[in-house]
Amino acid sequence: MRKIFSRAIEKVSNENEKIVFITGDLGYNALENVQESMKNRFINAGVAEQNMVGMAAGMAYKGYKVFCYSIAPFIVYRCLEQTRNDVCFHDLPVFLVGNGGGYGYGIMGATHHAIEDIACLSPLPNMTCWIPAFADDVEYCIREIVKNNKPAYLRLGLGNPYPDKALQISTxxxxxxxxxxxxxxxxxxxxxxxxxxxxxxxxxxxxxxxxxxxxxxxxxxxxxxxxxxxxxxxxxxxxxxxxxxxxxxxxxxxxxxxxxxxxxxxxxxxxxxxxxxxxxxxxxxxxxxxxxxxxxxxxxxxx
Amino acid sequence: MKNSGEIQKQLRTRILELSHQANSGHIGGALSCIDLLISILVYNKNEEEDFILSKGHAALALYVCLNYSGEIPDSELLSFYKNGTQLPAHPAANKYKGIPFALGSLGHGLSIATGIAQANKIQASGNHTFVLLSDGDTNEGTTWEAAHFAVNNQLDRLIVVIDKNSIQGFGNSSDILGDTANAGTWISIGFDVFEIDGHDIELINGTIQKCRILLNGKPKVLIANTTKGKGVSYMEKRMEWHYLPMTEEQYTQALQDINKLYHA
The missing domain is CATH 3.40.50.920 (Rossmann fold)
Structure with a gap:
């Protein structure tokens, strides 16, 4: 879903100049198009996820809608307190994006898996977790997240096509x-x-x-x-x-x-x-x- | 406007009155940073600019300043620490513009302020962003993540102020992690560093004004040397005044000390 996500973000951020995208130093062979199209609204915060989410809260407070991207466990566990205190308490539009939810990173090992992410994030105040099941769900989820303008987590995994293409996607x-x-x-x-x-x-x-x-x-x-x-x-x-x-x-x-x-x-x-x-x-x-x-x-x- | 000595005396007295009435602690840290807060909030920050109190345990010092500026009404200030208040021991957000974030877990403030400064930069705003850290804040790794980001993104309108009273939760900074708020570290990362007396309002004001016009691509840090419990003889440089409430006798003594300090 990484490339599908990247194309959708490029599209949605072109339509809305209030969208900012911060990556925790990830996105090789996936986010180059986003980096190019978003210009100074694309930020690499380095391998510093806690600061990334704290900063995102500050930017959201000033009127931006901020996506924060990393591998799922890093964006969920490392900065859980920033998500709770800085983002969720204030109902700010900061959108965490975790690539490889579940066992997605397989042989990379347990450090790279996120199998307790929904349990960690879904009880937080104002937070909604979005879990696309098929490739076509990704853009729908992104648009809902931006429209809702509230704390969100997007869990990305494999992007299979829908068995029935005529389906009207909903939650x-x-x-x-x-x-x-x-x-x-x-x-x-x-x-x-x-x-x-x-x-x-x-x-x-x-x-x-x-x-x-x-x-x-x-x-x-x-x-x-x-x-x-x-x-x-x-x-x-x-x-x-x-x-x-x-x-x-x-x-x-x-x-x-x-x-x-x-x-x-x-x-x-x-x-x-x-x-x-x-x-x-x-x-x-x-x-x-x-x-x-x-x-x-x-x-x-x-x- | 009153002269700075009168404001210092008035707000120190207010901190003592309210913490006595509430039987609350965190008095030492509020007294160590009140002069910095007066300088930032009363003399320097304009309405569109943001201030973040990273050392949330000094909330009372922030509350009395916002009361002085008229944002927090007297009636609300009197509810400090009581059930049903908007003013708990650590700031809670979503009510007053001067309290944009709930803080109290150290190491959050500089990241938030850096985000605000970055947003201002994207919007090409000329506003400065102020953040007040404690020694404890500089123990936290996130502070250094944010510091590197601020330097590398040339956030020269970010003004970091450290209330360096050198005493932390359970000991002196020098005995815990060492001096994590030392000038050398900030210089080597790429900040413009100003070491000052954190109780001299005119000096603090002058330094902030200097920072404002120094648009050289570097973020600024004021390392303000302060005294925990400043102004109350038995509290000064004593770790226990991070926690203890005052007895009646101690309260009387504290008020006398403050009166003496500003009549000298």
């Missing part, structure tokens, strides 16, 4: 519509691709993506699907605590959405203390296509 998307749904699967981010692969021989799983956390409400097609199937699977490349599953479950119970079975498929961290690529971690966590298919199969058997 909740019904990406696979089955004729006789027995299961409602809700995915966070590009990991949805594994679910799509898992159900390609089936026609009984409704697949949704949620692009915005905290989840506002459960309504429309999502609510109807859950009411019909009663079987809910949440799939995310994020730890269980504070992730989409936990937040969604609370929302479902609070809103009285009826269901009888809830399964959370999530990142398990580093249980083997062995390292590999993104797919390797997905397999270990049971969030790869094969593992998802097994879970679906088991639910269908008991349906």
């Amino acid at each position: 909740v998307n019904h990406v696979i519509v089955s004729k006789q749904p027995k299961i409602t699967l809700i995915a966070l981010g590009p990991i949805v691709q594994n679910a799509i692969e898992a159900v390609k021989e089936l026609d009984c799983v409704d697949i949704f993506t949620i692009l915005k956390v905290p989840v506002a409400e459960i309504s429309g097609e999502l609510e109807q699907s859950i009411s019909k199937t009663g079987n809910v699977i949440v799939l995310e490349e994020h730890v269980q605590r504070g992730g989409l599953g936990e937040q969604l479950l609370m929302k479902m119970v609070e809103s009285g959405v009826r269901f009888h079975n809830f399964k959370s498929l999530h990142a398990k961290g580093y249980p083997t203390q062995l390292y590999g690529n993104q797919k390797y971690y997905q397999e270990i966590s049971g969030i790869d296509a094969k593992s998802i298919a097994l879970v679906i199969d088991e639910i269908i058997q008991n349906f």
Whole structure:
């Protein structure tokens, strides 16, 4: 999604001169076009993420809408206090962009992964986390973030194309519509691709993506699907605590959405203390296509 | 306008009254920086310019200055430290223009001020940005991240002021990390450095005015040597006055000391 992101930022920042872009010394072979087109509104703050976010708050206070870009763990964890105190307390338009959310940086190692990012950021006051699932979601998320003019986090990952290109993108998307749904699967981010692969021989799983956390409400097609199937699977490349599953479950119970079975498929961290690529971690966590298919199969058997 | 001695006396007395009434601490650090704040806020900063109090624990010194300038009404000032106040022990934002950011965790102020100065630069504004740091602020790594950025981006309208009372949370600066607010470090990074007596209002004013016209591509730092608890005999240079509230006897003594200091 990096290049898609870069093209979208170039476009959106050309339309709005109040947009500033700060990078924490990253963007090789991805942000050169942004650097060129934004001129003095493009700033390299060096390998100094805390200062980058503190400065962004100062610039936002003076009227700018400020994107801060780095690898996901660096923009989330290193400067969490700046995000909370300087940005969120004052409801300032500072937009954190984390590339490689989840296990995206694979063999680069655990320091480069962000599997607790939503848990860290989504409880902060005024903060909204945006998690595009497909390439086409990226520009939609950027435009929503700029329009909302509030603290935001954009978690970037792999940019697959939509299975149904005609889809009207919103914060909740019904990406696979089955004729006789027995299961409602809700995915966070590009990991949805594994679910799509898992159900390609089936026609009984409704697949949704949620692009915005905290989840506002459960309504429309999502609510109807859950009411019909009663079987809910949440799939995310994020730890269980504070992730989409936990937040969604609370929302479902609070809103009285009826269901009888809830399964959370999530990142398990580093249980083997062995390292590999993104797919390797997905397999270990049971969030790869094969593992998802097994879970679906088991639910269908008991349906 | 009153002469500076009268303002110094009035605002020191106000700090003592309010902290006594609230039974609050952080008196030593408020008294060490009040003269710097008077110089910046009463004599130097214009309305469009921004001031950031990085050493948020000296909030009371900021509150009495904003009360003096008319921004914080007397009724609000009397609510300091009480339940339901807009004026807690560390500044909370979103109410007064003079308090744009919630501060209290050290090491945030210079980054914010640098961002403001950078925004002003992009907008080609002639406004200066002021920020007040403590010794503790210069322990924090973020301060140095911001310092390098400010130099490399030639933010010469950024005026950093350090309230260097040389005493921190649990010891003397020299015994903790050493003198992290030393002039040599700032010079080597590329700041214009001015070492001054941080209680001499005329000197502070003169130095700030000098900084204003020195548009040479370099950010400025005033390393202001100060005395923690300045003006109250038993508080001066004593670490415990970072924390302690005053007893009745101590309060009476403190007021007497301030009266004496400005009648001498």
